[in-house]
Amino acid sequence: MDDEQRYRAVHSRDARFDGVFYTAVRTTGIYCRPSCPAVTPRRENVRFYRTAAAAQESGFRACKRCRPDTVPGSPEWNVRADVVGRAVRLIHDGAVDRGGVGALADALGYSERQLNRLLSAEVGAGPLALARTERAHTARVLVETTDMPMADAAFASGFASVRQFNETVRAVFDRSPSQMRAAAGRGGGRAAAPGSIALRLPYRGRIDLDGMLSFLGDRAVPGVEEYSGGVYRRTLRLPHGPAVAELSPGSGHVLCRLRLTEPRDLSSAVRRCRSLLDLDADPQAVGEVLGPDPVLGPVLRRHPGVRAPGHVDPAELAVRAVLGQQVSVRAARTLAGRLVARFGERLRTPDGGLTHTFPTPGALAAADPSDLSVPVARGRALVSVAGAIASGRVVLGPGCDRDEAERRLVELRGIGPWTAGYVRMRGLGDPDVFLPTDLGVRRALDRAGAASRETRAWSPWRSYATHLLWASLNEEQHREEPG
CATH class of the missing domain: 1.10.10.60 (Homeodomain-like)
Incomplete structure (x- = not known):
């Protein structure tokens, strides 16, 4: 966008661009989100910044009315x-x-x-x-x-x-x-429950939150995750200690409740929850590319606001991807639950069904591949990927090079393109990953009569295309179920 396009977005109070850029007003010394309800300033008095930090560095302060610090993050990152x-x-x-x-x-x-x-x-x-x-x-x-x-x-x-x-x-x-x-209406003399924080996580556009929480709930690992009544809960391993996160639908936001060992981990916990639910996505941009497609368009209209669920810990996802090779989702959950019970770290204070954090790569790297309740070849692959992550040979996380991470993963014995691509899509948050060999994807394309479909036209949102194909397959399965 150029500045004239940005000004038109501000004039129309277009909330799609909240967090994508910020509007600073020279005469008032404040910066706002594009959808700020205040009177639109004159063009000559407006400056635009790509980050709130840039506006602050130029001497502007946050608007008290629109609170630009509470907007979703930019999907660009x-x-x-x-x-x-x-x-x-x-x-x-x-x-x-x-x-x-x-x-x-x-x-x-x-x-x-x-x-x-x-x-x-x-x-x-x-x-x-x-x-x-x-x-x-x-x-x-x-x-x-608090x-x-x-x-x-x-x-x-x-x-x-x-x-x-x-x-x-x-x-x-x-x-x-x-x-x-x-x-905010809070007193100053009372102490809150240690580490207990409730906050709202904003997002832009529409969101298929029920579908996404259900997707996570179907894959919930006993002891680490649980899903009931539309509420998803799980443990987190954060830099200063374990935590518990609870995510549920709110009115125009995701309600997030955190129980932290150390409040210093708040920003890390929030980033992980936002990544898990893909809350910084731009559903309109995704819809503009995938909506006109004859295969994906009808599914997208039935699931408006589709997101590409990420994960809170790429290393955990890598292990779970290995466990999920050539087995059902239910079987993968069972296998992961056994790993948690044997190698996970128990919470000092269990929270309902949440009793452990997922095993660390170091703990799994020391395991005996023949004693993991999986075929020995898969056990070796699991121990290999855990050891590579623990040693730093494979780097996963928000700052990793996605291409390098995928290349190093497929170099490991027992790690094929599907596993590496799945880790890249969900663990590393890459929005443009397609899994052509995935059984569910192939079945969905076959049923749509598009088995030989070229997918480059779906770029840069092929991860969303993958989730739409999975959603279409689930719809078909539900229609076939009796009663």
Whole structure:
């Protein structure tokens, strides 16, 4: 988009572009989301920024009316596989707060100077400014949704001092933390339950949330996940300890409840939940490509707002993909549940049916391949992929190079194109992966009379095409069931 197109989007208050860019008004000194209900400013007074951090670096503060920090993330960072996209995903995951800019640059294979130059040129802000914005957003959530003492909220948000916390919050939101808490209707003297946080996860456009939660529920591993009454819950392994996440439909948002060992893990937990539900997607962009297709269009109209479910832990997904080779979804769940019971780490305080975190790659790498309740060849593949991840030979995560990760996976014995592609699609969040050898995909195409269909026209949304084909197969199965 150019600036004139952006201004037209602002004039029409088009919410599709919330989070894609930000509008700053020179005369008021504030920045807004494109759909802000305030009077549209004159064109000559408007500047546009690709990130909130860039607007803040230029001296603008967040609008109190439209709250631009609460919008979905830009879908661009999920699509892009270059170093800038990888860097932004790592920063959103808290990499700068945990290891500094140096560790971020090392993970990407660049110098700090090169990385700062690339990010500044592409998104208008360097890694420190982007991380500062993430800290401010985390601080707002802790201040407004918990009764955590302000000093604790400051350090949990990643700030080095309470003074830095106060100055940043005031600069970004034009209010002190105490004023923000008072406006949210929370007292300042009571302590919340340790690590208990409830928040809303926004998304753009329509969303087939029931279908997505059902998809996850069908694959829920005993002890790690559970799904009941439209509510999906699972354990998370985060940098500072285990956590439990609960996701359910809200009114125009996803309701997310988190029980954290350490509040410092809030931003990481939120990123994982958003990735799991693909909440930063642009369903209209997907629909413009797949909607006119004679095979996918009818399915898309029956499932408007389709997303491509991701995962909270790519390493876990890689192990589960190996277990799922040539077996049913139900059988894969059973096998994974056995691994959890034997090798998973038990929660200190079980939460309903959630009792363990999924086994670490290190724990599985030390297992005996012949003692895993699977064929020995598959057991060797499982131990091999776990060992490669534990040793760093295969790098999976928000900042990895997707092409390199896939190449290294298929180099492992017992890991074929389907397994590597499935990990790339769901574990690494690549929106453009098609699984031509998948049995469900082949059956769906056969039933649609499109077995030889060329799929390049579905790019860059072939992961969504894959999920639509799976959905069409499920519809057919349900129609064939008696009663």
